[in-house]
Amino acid sequence: MLLHNKLSKEELKKQLENENFTRKTFSFYRYVIIANPQEFRDQLYLKWFELNCRGRIYIAREGINAQMSVPEQHLEAFFSHLNSLAELQNMPIKWAVEDNSKSFYKLIVKLRPKIVADGLNDNAFDVTNVGNHLSPLEFHEQVSHPDTIVVDMRNHYESEVGHFENAICPDADTFREEIDLVVNDLKDKKDQKVLLYCTGGIRCEKASAYLKHHGFEDVNQLHGGIIAYAQEIKQLGLDSKFRGKNFVFDERLGESINEEVIAKCHQCGKACDTHTNCANNDCHLLFIQCEECRDHYQGCCTDECAEIIQLPIEERMLLRSKFHDKYSKSQIYRQRIRPKLNQL
Structure with a gap:
């Protein structure tokens, strides 16, 4: 069977x-x-x-x-x-x-051990004590309030191409890393209203309970996430307060919410929000690349990877273990991509 x-x-x-x-x-x-x-x-x-x-x-x-x-x-x-x-x-x-x-x-x-890889010990806090669920319209009305803290509960590569106006977008590679960053960075603001959002709402379920466990008093979350927000706000004929593209974990890698491009190519700095994976499969880094740089770098993230894909398969296999010992995906981004990006 x-x-x-x-x-x-x-x-x-x-x-x-x-x-x-x-x-x-x-x-x-x-x-x-x-x-x-x-x-x-x-x-x-x-x-x-x-x-x-x-x-x-x-x-x-x-x-x-x-x-x-x-x-x-x-x-x-x-x-x-x-x-x-x-x-x-x-x-x-x-x-x-x-x-x-x-x-x-x-x-x-x-x-899977969990439906979202959060690395948390669920026995250490009440996972059912979640934040207030806000409808897309309620979230829309509250997101711009000056006394409200809006937090993007997604990874940096997701928020880079799209996020809500004035949102805090933590520089995190994983959801687990981000939860602790948010708790630590906002530790002196536990009495303020906090609005959380993510793609479809699932990460906010756990994150809101974790924040409440750490003493945050007024925790709220966008019910249905960015996807529900985009659809309802469009139906209501309102101007979206989410700018750019919603990153999605499938072959599309993104869906435009308001047609605005807020990110830039990681290699030349041109306005671009098209994610791709490095053509060197031993790297496979997810990064943003415009069409011109795709042609120049042959779909790779760096000249090094562009050179590697030209090698015979036997040589590439010899380099494979060395490459993985030298770099993790987050190291590739932070040590090889981000320095270039900061200079653009």
Whole structure:
């Protein structure tokens, strides 16, 4: 019985390119106790594979976190199946702001210790004591108040291409690192109103409870995240207070919220918010690159990586272990990319 993908990346991408129907991209999450995560995971995989779903889904005893691409003709069957499961009934869905039907090329359903890698000891604080949930309109009305502290609970590469006006955007590589940065940086402002936001809301669930555990008195979070905000504000005909692009963790790597470009190419400084991964797969750094620099650097983040991809595969394999011993991805960004960026 097939319980995981057996086709190559190239085969899967070719299948996706040749599809003659429309897919819909959406996401959802829920903290709910799943008694048997392995059995639950296998059940989901079998049904969603049958419906030709693609996406990245994490299952843990504490719940589910899913980003999905489903054929339009199978949406009714998909949601019928979702509602047939007690743990997933009446699930709030966040539809993609921009959708090219090519967001995911394979179906991945993984078991994880947690549905968001936060590195926190959940037994050390009350994870259910979360902040006040603000609707997109409520958040919109409060986000510009001078006495309000707005915090972006996403990683630096996400907030770099888009964020709310006047938001604090911590320089963090991981969610775990960011939570402690926020608690420490705001330790003298625990009596002020704090507004948290993230992509779809899931990170704010844990972050808001963590801030309250550390004595923050007025913690609030954007319900449904940036995705829900963008859709509701557009429907209401209001000017978005989110500037730029919303980073997403799929093949699109981003969806524009207000058509504004607030980031710049990491190599030349030209206005640009297009993320890409370094063409040197032994590096694979995620960074921002304009078309001109893509051609000049052959899709690589540095001249060093551009030289490496020209080498015979045998030489590249010899360099591989040395390269990984020398650099982590965050070191590549901070030691090789950021110094150039600061000079632009």
